[in-house]
Amino acid sequence: MIGRNDPCLCGSGKKYKKCCEGKQQVTTEQVILDEIEHVLQTFYNVYPEKKDIKDYIDIVNEWSPKLETHLQRELIEAVALDDFFFHKRIDIWQNYLKRTMKKMIRPKMVELLNNWNKPTMFIGEVIEIEEKYFKAVHALTKEELYIRRESNRVIPEGMQVFSFLLPDDSEEQNHYLAVSTLIFFPTSYKQAFEHFASQFELAKDSVDQYLQDKHLNFWVGLVASGYSGEEYSSFEMEVVDLAKQFLEEKNIEAPQLLVSLEDYLVEKKPKARKPAAIAAGAIRFAQERNLLNGLTFTVKEIAENFGVSSSSLNKYYQELLEYDAVLA
Numbered sequence: 372m373i374g375r376n377d378p379c380l381c382g383s384g385k386k387y388k389k390c391c392e393g394k395q396q397v398t399t400e401q402v403i404l405d406e407i408e409h410v411l412q413t414f415y416n417v418y419p420e421k422k423d424i425k426d427y428i429d430i431v432n433e434w435s436p437k438l439e440t441h442l443q444r445e446l447i448e449a450v451a452l453d454d455f456f457f458h459k460r461i462d463i464w465q466n467y468l469k470r471t472m473k474k475m476i477r478p479k480m481v482e483l484l485n486n487w488n489k490p491t492m493f494i495g496e497v498i499e500i501e502e503k504y505f506k507a508v509h510a511l512t513k514e515e516l517y518i519r520r521e522s523n524r525v526i527p528e529g530m531q532v533f534s535f536l537l538p539d540d541s542e543e544q545n546h547y548l549a550v551s552t553l554i555f556f557p558t559s560y561k562q563a564f565e566h567f568a569s570q571f572e573l574a575k576d577s578v579d580q581y582l583q584d585k586h587l588n589f590w591v592g593l594v595a596s597g598y599s600g601e602e603y604s605s606f607e608m609e610v611v612d613l614a615k616q617f618l619e620e621k622n623i624e625a626p627q628l629l630v631s632l633e634d635y636l637v638e639k640k641p642k643a644r645k646p647a648a649i650a651a652g653a654i655r656f657a658q659e660r661n662l663l664n665g666l667t668f669t670v671k672e673i674a675e676n677f678g679v680s681s682s683s684l685n686k687y688y689q690e691l692l693e694y695d696a697v698l699a
Contacts, residue, residue, distance in 0.1 A: 400540075403477070403479065403480070403540050404540070406477070406480055407480075407483070407539075407540060407548070410471055410480075410484070411550060413471075414464070414467055415551075417467075418456070418463055418467065419452075419455070419456075419460075419463065423460065423463065426455065426459070426460065427451070427452065427455045430451045430454060430455050430459065431447065431448055431451045433587075434447055434450075434451045434454075434587055434590070435447055437587065437590075437591050437594070438590055438591065438594055440594070441594040441597075441598060441599045441600070442590075442594065442598075442599065442600050443600055446600050449551070449552070450590060453535050453550070453551050454586050454587075457489070457490045457492070457535050457550070458492075458583045458586060461489060464490070465488060465489075468484050468487055468488070471484060472484050472485070479540065483538070483540055486537075486538045487537050487538070490535040490536060490537050490550045491535065491536050491537075491579065491582075492533075492534075492535055492536075492582040492583070492586065493507070493509065493516075493518075493532070493533065493534055493535070493536050493547075494509070494510045494511070494531070494532070494533050494564060494567070494568075494582075494589065495507045495508050495509045495510045495531070495532060495564075496508050496510065496529065496530070496531055496532070496561070496564070497526055497527070497528055497529065497530045497531075497532055497555075498515070498528060498529075499528065500526055500528065501517070502520075503519060503520060504517040504518060504519055504520060504546065505517070505518055505520055505526050506518075507532055510564050510565070510567065510568040511568050511571045511578050511581070511582075512578055514545070515545070516536075516545040516546070516547060517543070517545060517546045517547065518532075518534070518536065518547050518548070518549065518553070519539050519546070519547065519548040519549070521549065521552075521553060524630075524633075524634060525634040525637050525638045526555065527637050527638055527640075529558045529561075530555045530556065530557070530558060531555070531556040531557075531558070531560055531561055531564050532553060532554065532555050532556070533553075533554045533556070533589075534549040534550070534551065534552070534553045534554065535549070535550040535551055536548065536549060536550065537549075537550055554602075555602050556593070556598065556602070557601070557602070557603060557604050559604065560593060560596055560597075560598055562596065563592045563593050563595075563596040563598070566592060567585070567588070567589050567592050570585070570588075571585075603633070603636065603637065606646055607633075607636040607637070609646040610632070610636060610646040610649045610650050610653075611629065611632060611633060611636070611650075613646055613647055613650035613677065614628070614629065614632055614650040614653050614654065615629065617650065617654055617676065617677070621663075621666065623663050623664055623666060624664065625657055625662045625663055625664070627660075627662050628653060628654075628656075628657040628660075628662045628663075631653075631656075631691070631694075631695060632649075632653045632691075635653075635690075635691055635694050636649070638694075639690070639694060641687060641690060643683075643687065645679060645683070647677040647678055647679050648677070648679045648683040648684060648686070648687055649687045650677060651673050651674060651676070651677035651679050651683070651684040651687070651688075652683075652684050652685065652686065652687025652688035652689075652690070652691060653687070653688075653691060654668070654673050654677075655668075655670060655673055655684060655685070655688040656688050656691040656692060656695070659688075659692070660695070670684060670685070
């Protein structure tokens with residue numbers, strides 16, 4: 372077995388600890404992360420089983436009348452499914468873990484799954500962003516914890532967040548990962564979160580019991596405040612929709628443009644009188660970054676298409692360039 376101070380086996384001439392040891396640790400970490408993802412994805416692929424479908428549908432039917440005026444059926448079914456698994460029928464999840472642990476080879480995975488007995492519902496606010504995690508404060512307990520980021524997409528501080536959480540593989544205190552998709556809410560819904568938390572202060576239940584009993588109330592409160600499933604403000608969504616409309620009309624696929632535009636909107640919160648001005652600037656930005664499949668348009672053509680002035684277009688084109696340069 373190679374020692375940390377021995378010459379690295381790759382032939383670089385460096386000590387192992389200064390060369391491939393770190394690479395090996397990264398590889399091992401990725402293997403664990405891949406295994407975690409496989410365990411979670413397999414659960415959602417297999418369950419609920421046919422014999423449990425009726426119980427799940429009963430919950431969906433209970434939730435739908437109170438939410439369907441604002442939320443799409445797919446979102447209602449998704450949040451009701453987590454309630455079914457982790458509140459109403461936790462035995463399904465726990466039995467799955469028992470069977471899965473018997474197949475595990477890595478002791479670390481067995482130990483991790485032993486700590487996964489009961490996912491916990493989390494609602495709170497993003498307060499700090501790190502490379503692998505974001506820090507969030509629980510709306511009810513005010514506890515600060517770290518949640519593993521699922522991608523490199525921008526997460527602005529102040530966003531509200533919902534998910535069911537499990538301890539992650541880092542073995543660090545208060546470090547978690549999401550069982551299902553993390554749902555982020557624009558800051559305009561902070562009041563709905565605070566109202567839900569204020570009701571807890573009046574209750575005599577434990578945090579877990581309150582969240583279990585009042586889970587539906589949480590979503591009802593969001594719907595009452597105008598939430599309709601969006602992660603962006605109505606203004607931001609209009610900007611993206613206008614850009615998409617242009618691309619569709621020109622038969623252009625430019626997914627990277629939409630990613631950059633959404634990140635820019637969420638992080639920089641540009642102030643514009645007309646959403647079309649930002650969308651037009653985004654099209655010019657995409658053209659300069661060769662994201663339009665080789666098609667080109669004059670500034671005048673883009674401005675006329677969106678019904679904005681060239682100067683307005685160029686303002687947001689420049690802002691996108693500057694934003695992109697910072698990220699590069």
